[in-house]
Amino acid sequence: MLKPPQTTTQGISMRELAKLANVNQSTISRSLKGDPRIHPDRVREIRQLAEQYGYRPKPLRSRKTNTIGLLVTSTDANQPDHPFINRVLLLVEQALAQRGMHIHVAFTPRTTQDAITVPGMIQENRIDGVLLAGHPDPTLVADIQPYNLPIVGINDSAKRLGIPTVRLDARQAVKDAIKHLHELGHRRIALATHLLQYTTNHMRHQAYRDTMVDLKIDMDPTLLLGDLPFGLEGGALAIDQLMALDQPPTAILLGNDWMAMGAMQALTKRGLSVPEDVSLIGHDDLWFCADPTMNLSSIHRDESELVAQAIELLIAQIQSKDQSQTPEERFVPAQVIWRQSVAQAKR
Missing domain, CATH: 1.10.260.40 (lambda repressor-like DNA-binding domains)
Structure with missing residues (x-):
């Protein structure tokens, strides 16, 4: 006993x-x-x-450390497992430095199948608040809450986590892209993304379905792919599946620019040209999209604004005496950057 x-x-x-x-x-x-x-x-x-x-x-702490913790969930115990998180980490560090604040970074397993532990920076009161990234399990939030620290989720859902969040929102950009492709004569339009467990990917799929309804185009489920590998491999696999259809698409939206690059390479190996045979649109608008060898149209997401709003929301919580409000959810809209990877549908 x-x-x-x-x-x-x-x-x-x-x-x-x-x-x-x-x-x-x-x-x-x-x-x-x-x-x-x-x-x-x-x-x-x-x-x-x-x-x-x-x-x-524990009562709310009165002593401020002028330090924010960035807690990242990952399949790797020591580093991010996604390029997006690498960019977020750098942007958070830069934004806090501009405010004269410091950052502590810690990593923890993403799922409850592994031993999720609350890192020392939280247990030892070394930070004033937590920015949470990497699509964490909601149980991690519950484990942190007893420490009475403000928490804000980056690029996640307030409903899923039960805390304030700021999320990149590409829904309108996806709709704009599909409608423009439709104006160019495309009717077989495909969408291929990474993991559907991520809220932002799920939102894009829903935007795709909604737009097809708006345009009165019959939904062909074979043109909507999800849970593909991230990067070049995922883009190549999308092309293998889509080009094997009796009626392949004439335009494809990819879940990220690396997938779009892989798709472009796979189409070239098949003797097909972009945009003459197939129009391609990436996502993230990374540095190589504007390269003359790529000229990749892409959906631009303002990741700097995402981080800035997350920090703003967290600091507002730190300064507030009332932590009981309904979790706020903010959205940062995206836009399509048109380049030469999109053209009139081939007749």
């Missing part, structure tokens, strides 16, 4: 209460907040123990 902890005038800690109840700290936090996912009997037991041993949640 676990020996009851010795109480002080301040009561026991959450860690001690968790040991006493034989649960993890996130279950303690959820139970005390009345999370419906926790069985009522368990909630009652934990609340009784909390009252019995004088547990009190």
Whole structure:
């Protein structure tokens, strides 16, 4: 039997209460907040123990460190597993430096299949708030919340995470791209993206479906691909699948510019030309899109604005005494940058 902890005038800690109840700290936090996912009997037991041993949640800290933590979930324990996160990391560092603030960066596993732990920068009160990136499991948010730190999610959904978020929104850009392709005579228009578990990819797929309805074009599910590998390999695989159709597309929107490059290379190997045979549109508008050898049309996303708004939202939380508001969700719109990879549909 676990020996009851010795109480002080301040009561026991959450860690001690968790040991006493034989649960993890996130279950303690959820139970005390009345999370419906926790069985009522368990909630009652934990609340009784909390009252019995004088547990009190940590008060909001008054000392500021002038430091923000960037917590990135990744399949790699030591570095980002996606180029987008590399760009976000650099932009956050630059934006905070301009404000005279500092940054701590930490990585943690993305899924609960691995051992997700709250990093030391949070446990040791070395930061004033957390920017969360990398499509984390929502349970990570619940594990952080007991530390009473403001949190803002970068390029994620407030509904999914239950915290304020800022998200890149390419829906209108996708609609604009498809409508312009339609004006150029394209009717077989495909969309091929990376993992659909990512909120932004799901939004693009929905925008594609909505636009097809608006244009009164019958939806062909074979033209809508998801969960492809990121990068050149994913673009090549998209071409293999789409060009094998009885009626291949004449225009393709790719989930990122690297996929678009892979698609362009795969089309060239098949003896097809861009844009004469197939029009291509990438996503992200990376540096090589404007290169004369590429001239790739692409959907431009303002990642600097994404980071700036996330930091602004986080600082507003840090300065606010009321952390109980409904999580705010902001969207940063995108736009199509047209280049020479798009042309009139071939007749």
